[in-house]
Amino acid sequence: MTELIDPADGITYDELALATRNRGMPLEGMRYDITPAGMHYLLVHWDIPAMDASAWRLQVGGNVRAAVELTLDELRARPARTIPVTMECAGNGRARLDPRPVSQPWLLEAIGTAEWTGTPLNGILNDAGVEPGTVDIVFTGADRGIQGDVEQDYQRALPLEEAMRDEVLLVYEMNGRALEPQHGFPVRLIVPGWYGMTSVKWLTRIDAVTEEFAGYQHTHSYRLSQNEEELGEPVTRIRVRALMIPPGIPDFMTRKRFVERGTVPIEGRAWCGTSGIARVEVGVDDDWFDATLAKPMGAWAWRGWSCDWDATPGEHLLRCRATDEEGNQQPLEQPWNLHGMANNLAQEVHVTVR
Ligand SMILES: Nc1nc2c(c(=O)[nH]1)N[C@H]1C(S)=C(S)[C@@H](COP(=O)(O)O)O[C@H]1N2
Numbered sequence: 287m288t289e290l291i292d293p294a295d296g297i298t299y300d301e302l303a304l305a306t307r308n309r310g311m312p313l314e315g316m317r318y319d320i321t322p323a324g325m326h327y328l329l330v331h332w333d334i335p336a337m338d339a340s341a342w343r344l345q346v347g348g349n350v351r352a353a354v355e356l357t358l359d360e361l362r363a364r365p366a367r368t369i370p371v372t373m374e375c376a377g378n379g380r381a382r383l384d385p386r387p388v389s390q391p392w393l394l395e396a397i398g399t400a401e402w403t404g405t406p407l408n409g410i411l412n413d414a415g416v417e418p419g420t421v422d423i424v425f426t427g428a429d430r431g432i433q434g435d436v437e438q439d440y441q442r443a444l445p446l447e448e449a450m451r452d453e454v455l456l457v458y459e460m461n462g463r464a465l466e467p468q469h470g471f472p473v474r475l476i477v478p479g480w481y482g483m484t485s486v487k488w489l490t491r492i493d494a495v496t497e498e499f500a501g502y503q504h505t506h507s508y509r510l511s512q513n514e515e516e517l518g519e520p521v522t523r524i525r526v527r528a529l530m531i532p533p534g535i536p537d538f539m540t541r542k543r544f545v546e547r548g549t550v551p552i553e554g555r556a557w558c559g560t561s562g563i564a565r566v567e568v569g570v571d572d573d574w575f576d577a578t579l580a581k582p583m584g585a586w587a588w589r590g591w592s593c594d595w596d597a598t599p600g601e602h603l604l605r606c607r608a609t610d611e612e613g614n615q616q617p618l619e620q621p622w623n624l625h626g627m628a629n630n631l632a633q634e635v636h637v638t639v640r
């Protein structure tokens with residue numbers, strides 16, 4: 287059962303405990319093309335497992351011609367690729383829902399862009415020889431815990447054709463350094479374009495399976511459902527979203543913003559897991575105008591945008607919304623689903639101009 291809370295009742299102790307373990311990226315971190323590792327958002331369902339790099343082995347098996355076992359040195363000796371990837375947690379924005387599903391109470395900060403270095407998964411799958419009849423590739427992490435009364439290893443799967451994409455990597459470096467413990471040391475999966483739950487950390491096993499994987503993190507979680515009875519569509523790729531760096535200076539307690547009248551530069555980032563960014567608009571109260579898009583940093587990374595705002599004294603509501611190349615646009619009204627997933631409501635920033 288997903289517990290739902292009236293926002294008027296405030297944040298619960300359980301949510302606070304999750305929020306203090308799982309940090310968000312302060313939005314001013316969007317000033318960096320590549321998020322410093324210590325600023326990248328973090329989501330750990332249970333505990334960070336103890337990993338010993340010299341004892342670590344990756345087992346590749348299931349419906350394959352020849353099972354493969356790799357040490358860290360063997361993995362690192364394989365062809366390497368480095369790509370910038372924007373990752374977002376599927377629960378980003380959950381804390382604004384009414385009623386609110388009790389889970390990690392993200393506002394907007396469950397994002398980050400790192401340069402990930404690793405070896406393409408398809409090379410390893412080809413070495414093992416995925417047999418006909420394979421439907422899904424299942425990834426197992428070393429962490430174990432209980433969710434919804436079910437004790438489980440952290441497991442997520444990808445359809446075979448998604449797993450074979452060239453940009454799906456088994457990574458051992460983030461921003462040019464060995465992964466930190468909380469980000470999946472020694473090796474994690476990175477699936478560009480998909481919400482973060484797919485990028486399994488502390489990877490230990492990869493299995494080819496002949497039936498659609500029905501683990502807890504697929505059937506009970508990461509679904510877009512309206513109630514407990516409905517299974518709902520699975521959560522897959524990241525929906526289009528833009529965020530701005532809140533301008534001016536904040537109030538410590540309320541985070542409300544204060545700027546001086548005149549020209550105020552506004553900048554931010556926009557990203558989408560299914561296509562490119564076609565447009566970013568900035569809203570001042572109810573007037574919307576186009577921002578200028580910066581050059582893309584890569585197919586899987588966020589894109590910078592900026593504009594100037596002629597700020598007039600008084601209270602203003604700033605918003606931004608992106609549109610992707612397929613015409614999908616962020617909503618201005620809050621949609622709702624039971625687990626608070628794949629939310630991409632346009633950001634709202636309240637500013638006082640002095
Ligand atoms: N093994 C394992 N992998 C995991 C998780 C986890 O709890 N255990 N959390 C997932 C979720 S929900 C997200 S959003 C991303 C977060 O990656 P990060 O903490 O490196 O930002 O990791 C994913 N991979």
Ligand SMILES: [Mo]
Nearest residue numbers: 329375376482
């Ligand atoms: Mo997540």
